[in-house]
Amino acid sequence: MESVPLQAERPAPPPLQQLADVMADVASSMQAPMDLDETLQVITRGAAETVPGIVEASISLTRKDGRIETLAPTGPLAIRADHLQYELHEGPCLDAALGEPVVMVADLATDPRWPDFGPKAAALGLGAHLAFQFSAEPHARGALNLYCTEPYGIDDDSVYLASLFAGQLAVAMGWAKQDETMSQALATRNVIGQAVGIVMERYTLDADRAFAFLARLSQSGNVKLREVASSLVESANAKSQRHLHHGAGKP
Incomplete structure:
Protein backbone atom coordinates (compact mmCIF):
# COMPACT_ATOMS: atom_id res chain seq x y z
CA MET A 1 0.00 0.00 0.00
CA MET A 182 0.51 65.17 -3.52
CA SER A 183 3.90 66.15 -2.11
CA GLN A 184 5.23 66.73 -5.61
CA ALA A 185 2.17 68.79 -6.46
CA LEU A 186 2.61 70.92 -3.34
CA ALA A 187 6.29 71.45 -4.10
CA THR A 188 5.45 72.51 -7.65
CA ARG A 189 2.80 74.90 -6.41
CA ASN A 190 5.23 76.44 -3.94
CA VAL A 191 8.01 76.99 -6.46
CA ILE A 192 5.60 78.54 -8.98
CA GLY A 193 4.31 80.82 -6.23
CA GLN A 194 7.85 81.93 -5.45
CA ALA A 195 8.53 82.56 -9.13
CA VAL A 196 5.35 84.62 -9.46
CA GLY A 197 6.46 86.74 -6.51
CA ILE A 198 9.88 87.34 -8.08
CA VAL A 199 8.33 88.41 -11.40
CA MET A 200 5.85 90.70 -9.62
CA GLU A 201 8.67 92.48 -7.81
CA ARG A 202 11.07 92.58 -10.74
CA TYR A 203 8.61 93.88 -13.35
CA THR A 204 6.01 95.59 -11.14
CA LEU A 205 3.21 93.26 -12.25
CA ASP A 206 0.19 91.93 -10.43
CA ALA A 207 -0.11 88.20 -9.71
CA ASP A 208 -2.22 87.34 -12.77
CA ARG A 209 0.14 89.12 -15.18
CA ALA A 210 3.18 87.60 -13.50
CA PHE A 211 1.73 84.11 -13.90
CA ALA A 212 0.86 84.83 -17.54
CA PHE A 213 4.47 85.96 -18.08
CA LEU A 214 5.76 82.62 -16.75
CA ALA A 215 3.26 80.73 -18.88
CA ARG A 216 4.44 82.52 -22.04
CA LEU A 217 8.06 81.68 -21.21
CA SER A 218 7.03 78.05 -20.79
CA GLN A 219 5.19 77.93 -24.10
CA SER A 220 7.73 79.83 -26.16
CA GLY A 221 10.62 77.74 -24.85
CA ASN A 222 8.64 74.47 -24.86
CA VAL A 223 9.66 73.97 -21.24
CA LYS A 224 7.43 72.84 -18.41
CA LEU A 225 6.12 75.65 -16.23
CA ARG A 226 7.58 73.97 -13.14
CA GLU A 227 11.05 73.98 -14.72
CA VAL A 228 10.76 77.64 -15.74
CA ALA A 229 9.73 78.56 -12.21
CA SER A 230 12.50 76.46 -10.63
CA SER A 231 15.12 78.04 -12.85
CA LEU A 232 13.94 81.53 -12.00
CA VAL A 233 13.87 80.82 -8.25
CA GLU A 234 17.33 79.23 -8.31
CA SER A 235 18.73 82.18 -10.25
CA ALA A 236 17.20 84.67 -7.83
CA ASN A 237 18.50 82.73 -4.82
CA ALA A 238 22.00 82.57 -6.32
CA LYS A 239 21.95 86.31 -6.99
CA SER A 240 20.82 86.98 -3.43
CA GLN A 241 23.62 84.82 -2.06
CA ARG A 242 26.20 86.69 -4.15
CA HIS A 243 24.94 90.03 -2.82
CA LEU A 244 25.14 88.73 0.75
CA HIS A 245 28.65 87.45 0.16
CA HIS A 246 29.90 90.70 -1.36
CA GLY A 247 28.20 92.70 1.35
CA ALA A 248 29.81 90.60 4.08
CA GLY A 249 33.22 91.19 2.50
CA LYS A 250 33.06 94.97 2.65
CA PRO A 251 35.11 96.71 5.38
Missing part, protein backbone atom coordinates in the same frame (compact mmCIF):
# COMPACT_ATOMS: atom_id res chain seq x y z
CA GLU A 2 1.31 3.44 -0.92
CA SER A 3 2.13 5.51 2.11
CA VAL A 4 0.39 8.85 2.56
CA PRO A 5 2.38 11.68 4.15
CA LEU A 6 1.02 12.69 7.49
CA GLN A 7 -0.11 16.28 7.61
CA ALA A 8 1.04 18.42 10.47
CA GLU A 9 -1.70 19.35 12.90
CA ARG A 10 -3.14 22.62 11.70
CA PRO A 11 -3.35 25.44 14.19
CA ALA A 12 -6.76 26.89 14.88
CA PRO A 13 -7.62 30.25 13.32
CA PRO A 14 -6.88 33.20 15.61
CA PRO A 15 -9.65 34.54 17.83
CA LEU A 16 -11.75 37.17 16.11
CA GLN A 17 -10.72 39.79 18.67
CA GLN A 18 -7.03 39.19 17.92
CA LEU A 19 -7.65 39.56 14.20
CA ALA A 20 -9.72 42.69 14.78
CA ASP A 21 -6.95 44.20 16.92
CA VAL A 22 -4.31 43.50 14.26
CA MET A 23 -6.42 45.00 11.50
CA ALA A 24 -7.08 48.03 13.68
CA ASP A 25 -3.32 48.47 14.09
CA VAL A 26 -2.86 48.29 10.31
CA ALA A 27 -5.61 50.85 9.72
CA SER A 28 -4.15 53.14 12.37
CA SER A 29 -0.70 52.99 10.76
CA MET A 30 -2.20 54.21 7.48
CA GLN A 31 -3.58 57.43 8.91
CA ALA A 32 -2.03 60.55 7.43
CA PRO A 33 0.77 61.35 7.53
CA MET A 34 1.63 57.73 6.80
CA ASP A 35 5.06 56.27 7.50
CA LEU A 36 5.23 53.60 4.78
CA ASP A 37 8.07 51.63 6.39
CA GLU A 38 6.20 51.46 9.67
CA THR A 39 2.96 50.45 7.95
CA LEU A 40 4.64 47.62 6.04
CA GLN A 41 6.20 46.34 9.25
CA VAL A 42 2.80 46.36 10.95
CA ILE A 43 1.33 44.38 8.04
CA THR A 44 4.03 41.68 7.88
CA ARG A 45 4.26 41.37 11.66
CA GLY A 46 0.48 41.13 11.90
CA ALA A 47 0.37 38.46 9.19
CA ALA A 48 3.09 36.39 10.87
CA GLU A 49 1.30 36.60 14.21
CA THR A 50 -2.22 36.02 12.90
CA VAL A 51 -2.22 33.71 9.87
CA PRO A 52 -2.38 30.07 11.07
CA GLY A 53 0.88 28.16 10.68
CA ILE A 54 2.96 31.16 9.61
CA VAL A 55 6.21 31.91 11.43
CA GLU A 56 7.74 34.68 9.27
CA ALA A 57 6.59 37.05 6.56
CA SER A 58 8.03 39.54 4.08
CA ILE A 59 7.15 41.62 1.04
CA SER A 60 8.71 41.19 -2.40
CA LEU A 61 8.39 44.40 -4.41
CA THR A 62 9.10 44.55 -8.15
CA ARG A 63 10.79 47.58 -9.70
CA LYS A 64 10.41 49.13 -13.15
CA ASP A 65 13.96 48.11 -14.04
CA GLY A 66 13.16 44.44 -13.36
CA ARG A 67 14.77 44.28 -9.94
CA ILE A 68 12.94 42.76 -7.02
CA GLU A 69 13.65 43.52 -3.39
CA THR A 70 12.50 42.47 0.06
CA LEU A 71 10.72 44.90 2.36
CA ALA A 72 9.63 44.62 6.00
CA PRO A 73 10.87 41.07 6.74
CA THR A 74 9.92 39.75 10.16
CA GLY A 75 13.08 37.68 10.57
CA PRO A 76 16.25 36.27 9.00
CA LEU A 77 14.55 33.14 7.67
CA ALA A 78 12.25 35.21 5.46
CA ILE A 79 15.21 37.23 4.18
CA ARG A 80 17.20 34.10 3.29
CA ALA A 81 14.22 32.47 1.59
CA ASP A 82 13.41 35.59 -0.43
CA HIS A 83 16.99 36.12 -1.59
CA LEU A 84 17.32 32.45 -2.49
CA GLN A 85 14.39 32.83 -4.88
CA TYR A 86 15.87 35.98 -6.41
CA GLU A 87 19.22 34.25 -6.94
CA LEU A 88 17.69 31.11 -8.46
CA HIS A 89 15.10 33.06 -10.49
CA GLU A 90 12.38 30.70 -9.33
CA GLY A 91 10.01 30.31 -6.43
CA PRO A 92 6.49 31.01 -5.18
CA CYS A 93 7.11 34.68 -4.40
CA LEU A 94 8.35 35.34 -7.95
CA ASP A 95 5.39 33.52 -9.50
CA ALA A 96 2.99 35.54 -7.35
CA ALA A 97 4.72 38.89 -7.87
CA LEU A 98 4.84 38.41 -11.64
CA GLY A 99 1.52 36.77 -12.37
CA GLU A 100 -0.25 34.26 -10.12
CA PRO A 101 -2.76 35.74 -7.64
CA VAL A 102 -2.11 33.05 -5.02
CA VAL A 103 0.65 30.45 -4.86
CA MET A 104 0.41 27.83 -2.13
CA VAL A 105 3.07 25.17 -1.53
CA ALA A 106 2.05 22.35 0.80
CA ASP A 107 5.48 20.69 0.92
CA LEU A 108 8.50 22.61 -0.36
CA ALA A 109 10.78 19.57 -0.28
CA THR A 110 8.71 17.59 -2.77
CA ASP A 111 6.86 20.15 -4.92
CA PRO A 112 8.11 19.71 -8.52
CA ARG A 113 7.33 23.28 -9.63
CA TRP A 114 10.60 24.67 -8.25
CA PRO A 115 13.22 21.90 -8.46
CA ASP A 116 16.06 24.14 -7.28
CA PHE A 117 14.35 26.35 -4.74
CA GLY A 118 12.16 23.74 -3.04
CA PRO A 119 14.86 21.42 -1.64
CA LYS A 120 17.11 24.35 -0.70
CA ALA A 121 14.23 26.07 1.10
CA ALA A 122 13.53 22.82 2.96
CA ALA A 123 17.19 22.71 3.95
CA LEU A 124 16.72 26.15 5.52
CA GLY A 125 14.00 24.67 7.72
CA LEU A 126 10.94 25.68 5.70
CA GLY A 127 8.07 23.27 5.15
CA ALA A 128 5.36 25.25 3.36
CA HIS A 129 4.97 28.62 1.69
CA LEU A 130 2.13 30.93 0.74
CA ALA A 131 2.69 33.85 -1.62
CA PHE A 132 -0.15 36.28 -2.14
CA GLN A 133 -0.03 38.85 -4.93
CA PHE A 134 -0.80 42.49 -4.26
CA SER A 135 -1.13 45.22 -6.83
CA ALA A 136 -1.45 48.98 -6.65
CA GLU A 137 -1.21 49.63 -10.38
CA PRO A 138 0.59 50.96 -12.24
CA HIS A 139 3.42 51.72 -9.85
CA ALA A 140 3.53 48.96 -7.23
CA ARG A 141 3.31 45.23 -7.64
CA GLY A 142 4.67 42.34 -5.67
CA ALA A 143 3.90 39.55 -3.26
CA LEU A 144 3.23 39.07 0.41
CA ASN A 145 5.34 36.07 1.42
CA LEU A 146 4.26 33.85 4.28
CA TYR A 147 6.57 31.10 5.51
CA CYS A 148 5.73 27.98 7.50
CA THR A 149 8.24 25.55 9.03
CA GLU A 150 5.90 22.53 8.87
CA PRO A 151 4.88 20.74 5.64
CA TYR A 152 1.12 20.90 5.11
CA GLY A 153 0.91 23.63 7.74
CA ILE A 154 -1.06 26.05 5.52
CA ASP A 155 -4.78 25.61 4.92
CA ASP A 156 -7.81 27.49 3.60
CA ASP A 157 -7.99 29.66 6.70
CA SER A 158 -4.39 30.72 6.06
CA VAL A 159 -5.22 31.71 2.49
CA TYR A 160 -8.29 33.67 3.55
CA LEU A 161 -6.51 35.61 6.28
CA ALA A 162 -3.48 36.26 4.06
CA SER A 163 -5.82 37.79 1.48
CA LEU A 164 -6.89 40.38 4.05
CA PHE A 165 -3.31 41.43 4.70
CA ALA A 166 -2.49 41.46 0.97
CA GLY A 167 -5.45 43.77 0.43
CA GLN A 168 -4.21 46.11 3.16
CA LEU A 169 -0.78 46.04 1.57
CA ALA A 170 -2.16 47.14 -1.78
CA VAL A 171 -4.02 49.99 -0.09
CA ALA A 172 -0.88 51.10 1.74
CA MET A 173 1.15 51.13 -1.47
CA GLY A 174 -1.59 53.06 -3.26
CA TRP A 175 -1.78 55.65 -0.49
CA ALA A 176 2.00 55.98 -0.45
CA LYS A 177 1.97 56.82 -4.15
CA GLN A 178 -0.85 59.29 -3.61
CA ASP A 179 1.10 60.96 -0.82
CA GLU A 180 4.15 61.15 -3.06
CA THR A 181 2.12 62.68 -5.87
Whole structure:
Protein backbone atom coordinates (compact mmCIF):
# COMPACT_ATOMS: atom_id res chain seq x y z
CA MET A 1 0.00 0.00 0.00
CA GLU A 2 1.31 3.44 -0.92
CA SER A 3 2.13 5.51 2.11
CA VAL A 4 0.39 8.85 2.56
CA PRO A 5 2.38 11.68 4.15
CA LEU A 6 1.02 12.69 7.49
CA GLN A 7 -0.11 16.28 7.61
CA ALA A 8 1.04 18.42 10.47
CA GLU A 9 -1.70 19.35 12.90
CA ARG A 10 -3.14 22.62 11.70
CA PRO A 11 -3.35 25.44 14.19
CA ALA A 12 -6.76 26.89 14.88
CA PRO A 13 -7.62 30.25 13.32
CA PRO A 14 -6.88 33.20 15.61
CA PRO A 15 -9.65 34.54 17.83
CA LEU A 16 -11.75 37.17 16.11
CA GLN A 17 -10.72 39.79 18.67
CA GLN A 18 -7.03 39.19 17.92
CA LEU A 19 -7.65 39.56 14.20
CA ALA A 20 -9.72 42.69 14.78
CA ASP A 21 -6.95 44.20 16.92
CA VAL A 22 -4.31 43.50 14.26
CA MET A 23 -6.42 45.00 11.50
CA ALA A 24 -7.08 48.03 13.68
CA ASP A 25 -3.32 48.47 14.09
CA VAL A 26 -2.86 48.29 10.31
CA ALA A 27 -5.61 50.85 9.72
CA SER A 28 -4.15 53.14 12.37
CA SER A 29 -0.70 52.99 10.76
CA MET A 30 -2.20 54.21 7.48
CA GLN A 31 -3.58 57.43 8.91
CA ALA A 32 -2.03 60.55 7.43
CA PRO A 33 0.77 61.35 7.53
CA MET A 34 1.63 57.73 6.80
CA ASP A 35 5.06 56.27 7.50
CA LEU A 36 5.23 53.60 4.78
CA ASP A 37 8.07 51.63 6.39
CA GLU A 38 6.20 51.46 9.67
CA THR A 39 2.96 50.45 7.95
CA LEU A 40 4.64 47.62 6.04
CA GLN A 41 6.20 46.34 9.25
CA VAL A 42 2.80 46.36 10.95
CA ILE A 43 1.33 44.38 8.04
CA THR A 44 4.03 41.68 7.88
CA ARG A 45 4.26 41.37 11.66
CA GLY A 46 0.48 41.13 11.90
CA ALA A 47 0.37 38.46 9.19
CA ALA A 48 3.09 36.39 10.87
CA GLU A 49 1.30 36.60 14.21
CA THR A 50 -2.22 36.02 12.90
CA VAL A 51 -2.22 33.71 9.87
CA PRO A 52 -2.38 30.07 11.07
CA GLY A 53 0.88 28.16 10.68
CA ILE A 54 2.96 31.16 9.61
CA VAL A 55 6.21 31.91 11.43
CA GLU A 56 7.74 34.68 9.27
CA ALA A 57 6.59 37.05 6.56
CA SER A 58 8.03 39.54 4.08
CA ILE A 59 7.15 41.62 1.04
CA SER A 60 8.71 41.19 -2.40
CA LEU A 61 8.39 44.40 -4.41
CA THR A 62 9.10 44.55 -8.15
CA ARG A 63 10.79 47.58 -9.70
CA LYS A 64 10.41 49.13 -13.15
CA ASP A 65 13.96 48.11 -14.04
CA GLY A 66 13.16 44.44 -13.36
CA ARG A 67 14.77 44.28 -9.94
CA ILE A 68 12.94 42.76 -7.02
CA GLU A 69 13.65 43.52 -3.39
CA THR A 70 12.50 42.47 0.06
CA LEU A 71 10.72 44.90 2.36
CA ALA A 72 9.63 44.62 6.00
CA PRO A 73 10.87 41.07 6.74
CA THR A 74 9.92 39.75 10.16
CA GLY A 75 13.08 37.68 10.57
CA PRO A 76 16.25 36.27 9.00
CA LEU A 77 14.55 33.14 7.67
CA ALA A 78 12.25 35.21 5.46
CA ILE A 79 15.21 37.23 4.18
CA ARG A 80 17.20 34.10 3.29
CA ALA A 81 14.22 32.47 1.59
CA ASP A 82 13.41 35.59 -0.43
CA HIS A 83 16.99 36.12 -1.59
CA LEU A 84 17.32 32.45 -2.49
CA GLN A 85 14.39 32.83 -4.88
CA TYR A 86 15.87 35.98 -6.41
CA GLU A 87 19.22 34.25 -6.94
CA LEU A 88 17.69 31.11 -8.46
CA HIS A 89 15.10 33.06 -10.49
CA GLU A 90 12.38 30.70 -9.33
CA GLY A 91 10.01 30.31 -6.43
CA PRO A 92 6.49 31.01 -5.18
CA CYS A 93 7.11 34.68 -4.40
CA LEU A 94 8.35 35.34 -7.95
CA ASP A 95 5.39 33.52 -9.50
CA ALA A 96 2.99 35.54 -7.35
CA ALA A 97 4.72 38.89 -7.87
CA LEU A 98 4.84 38.41 -11.64
CA GLY A 99 1.52 36.77 -12.37
CA GLU A 100 -0.25 34.26 -10.12
CA PRO A 101 -2.76 35.74 -7.64
CA VAL A 102 -2.11 33.05 -5.02
CA VAL A 103 0.65 30.45 -4.86
CA MET A 104 0.41 27.83 -2.13
CA VAL A 105 3.07 25.17 -1.53
CA ALA A 106 2.05 22.35 0.80
CA ASP A 107 5.48 20.69 0.92
CA LEU A 108 8.50 22.61 -0.36
CA ALA A 109 10.78 19.57 -0.28
CA THR A 110 8.71 17.59 -2.77
CA ASP A 111 6.86 20.15 -4.92
CA PRO A 112 8.11 19.71 -8.52
CA ARG A 113 7.33 23.28 -9.63
CA TRP A 114 10.60 24.67 -8.25
CA PRO A 115 13.22 21.90 -8.46
CA ASP A 116 16.06 24.14 -7.28
CA PHE A 117 14.35 26.35 -4.74
CA GLY A 118 12.16 23.74 -3.04
CA PRO A 119 14.86 21.42 -1.64
CA LYS A 120 17.11 24.35 -0.70
CA ALA A 121 14.23 26.07 1.10
CA ALA A 122 13.53 22.82 2.96
CA ALA A 123 17.19 22.71 3.95
CA LEU A 124 16.72 26.15 5.52
CA GLY A 125 14.00 24.67 7.72
CA LEU A 126 10.94 25.68 5.70
CA GLY A 127 8.07 23.27 5.15
CA ALA A 128 5.36 25.25 3.36
CA HIS A 129 4.97 28.62 1.69
CA LEU A 130 2.13 30.93 0.74
CA ALA A 131 2.69 33.85 -1.62
CA PHE A 132 -0.15 36.28 -2.14
CA GLN A 133 -0.03 38.85 -4.93
CA PHE A 134 -0.80 42.49 -4.26
CA SER A 135 -1.13 45.22 -6.83
CA ALA A 136 -1.45 48.98 -6.65
CA GLU A 137 -1.21 49.63 -10.38
CA PRO A 138 0.59 50.96 -12.24
CA HIS A 139 3.42 51.72 -9.85
CA ALA A 140 3.53 48.96 -7.23
CA ARG A 141 3.31 45.23 -7.64
CA GLY A 142 4.67 42.34 -5.67
CA ALA A 143 3.90 39.55 -3.26
CA LEU A 144 3.23 39.07 0.41
CA ASN A 145 5.34 36.07 1.42
CA LEU A 146 4.26 33.85 4.28
CA TYR A 147 6.57 31.10 5.51
CA CYS A 148 5.73 27.98 7.50
CA THR A 149 8.24 25.55 9.03
CA GLU A 150 5.90 22.53 8.87
CA PRO A 151 4.88 20.74 5.64
CA TYR A 152 1.12 20.90 5.11
CA GLY A 153 0.91 23.63 7.74
CA ILE A 154 -1.06 26.05 5.52
CA ASP A 155 -4.78 25.61 4.92
CA ASP A 156 -7.81 27.49 3.60
CA ASP A 157 -7.99 29.66 6.70
CA SER A 158 -4.39 30.72 6.06
CA VAL A 159 -5.22 31.71 2.49
CA TYR A 160 -8.29 33.67 3.55
CA LEU A 161 -6.51 35.61 6.28
CA ALA A 162 -3.48 36.26 4.06
CA SER A 163 -5.82 37.79 1.48
CA LEU A 164 -6.89 40.38 4.05
CA PHE A 165 -3.31 41.43 4.70
CA ALA A 166 -2.49 41.46 0.97
CA GLY A 167 -5.45 43.77 0.43
CA GLN A 168 -4.21 46.11 3.16
CA LEU A 169 -0.78 46.04 1.57
CA ALA A 170 -2.16 47.14 -1.78
CA VAL A 171 -4.02 49.99 -0.09
CA ALA A 172 -0.88 51.10 1.74
CA MET A 173 1.15 51.13 -1.47
CA GLY A 174 -1.59 53.06 -3.26
CA TRP A 175 -1.78 55.65 -0.49
CA ALA A 176 2.00 55.98 -0.45
CA LYS A 177 1.97 56.82 -4.15
CA GLN A 178 -0.85 59.29 -3.61
CA ASP A 179 1.10 60.96 -0.82
CA GLU A 180 4.15 61.15 -3.06
CA THR A 181 2.12 62.68 -5.87
CA MET A 182 0.51 65.17 -3.52
CA SER A 183 3.90 66.15 -2.11
CA GLN A 184 5.23 66.73 -5.61
CA ALA A 185 2.17 68.79 -6.46
CA LEU A 186 2.61 70.92 -3.34
CA ALA A 187 6.29 71.45 -4.10
CA THR A 188 5.45 72.51 -7.65
CA ARG A 189 2.80 74.90 -6.41
CA ASN A 190 5.23 76.44 -3.94
CA VAL A 191 8.01 76.99 -6.46
CA ILE A 192 5.60 78.54 -8.98
CA GLY A 193 4.31 80.82 -6.23
CA GLN A 194 7.85 81.93 -5.45
CA ALA A 195 8.53 82.56 -9.13
CA VAL A 196 5.35 84.62 -9.46
CA GLY A 197 6.46 86.74 -6.51
CA ILE A 198 9.88 87.34 -8.08
CA VAL A 199 8.33 88.41 -11.40
CA MET A 200 5.85 90.70 -9.62
CA GLU A 201 8.67 92.48 -7.81
CA ARG A 202 11.07 92.58 -10.74
CA TYR A 203 8.61 93.88 -13.35
CA THR A 204 6.01 95.59 -11.14
CA LEU A 205 3.21 93.26 -12.25
CA ASP A 206 0.19 91.93 -10.43
CA ALA A 207 -0.11 88.20 -9.71
CA ASP A 208 -2.22 87.34 -12.77
CA ARG A 209 0.14 89.12 -15.18
CA ALA A 210 3.18 87.60 -13.50
CA PHE A 211 1.73 84.11 -13.90
CA ALA A 212 0.86 84.83 -17.54
CA PHE A 213 4.47 85.96 -18.08
CA LEU A 214 5.76 82.62 -16.75
CA ALA A 215 3.26 80.73 -18.88
CA ARG A 216 4.44 82.52 -22.04
CA LEU A 217 8.06 81.68 -21.21
CA SER A 218 7.03 78.05 -20.79
CA GLN A 219 5.19 77.93 -24.10
CA SER A 220 7.73 79.83 -26.16
CA GLY A 221 10.62 77.74 -24.85
CA ASN A 222 8.64 74.47 -24.86
CA VAL A 223 9.66 73.97 -21.24
CA LYS A 224 7.43 72.84 -18.41
CA LEU A 225 6.12 75.65 -16.23
CA ARG A 226 7.58 73.97 -13.14
CA GLU A 227 11.05 73.98 -14.72
CA VAL A 228 10.76 77.64 -15.74
CA ALA A 229 9.73 78.56 -12.21
CA SER A 230 12.50 76.46 -10.63
CA SER A 231 15.12 78.04 -12.85
CA LEU A 232 13.94 81.53 -12.00
CA VAL A 233 13.87 80.82 -8.25
CA GLU A 234 17.33 79.23 -8.31
CA SER A 235 18.73 82.18 -10.25
CA ALA A 236 17.20 84.67 -7.83
CA ASN A 237 18.50 82.73 -4.82
CA ALA A 238 22.00 82.57 -6.32
CA LYS A 239 21.95 86.31 -6.99
CA SER A 240 20.82 86.98 -3.43
CA GLN A 241 23.62 84.82 -2.06
CA ARG A 242 26.20 86.69 -4.15
CA HIS A 243 24.94 90.03 -2.82
CA LEU A 244 25.14 88.73 0.75
CA HIS A 245 28.65 87.45 0.16
CA HIS A 246 29.90 90.70 -1.36
CA GLY A 247 28.20 92.70 1.35
CA ALA A 248 29.81 90.60 4.08
CA GLY A 249 33.22 91.19 2.50
CA LYS A 250 33.06 94.97 2.65
CA PRO A 251 35.11 96.71 5.38
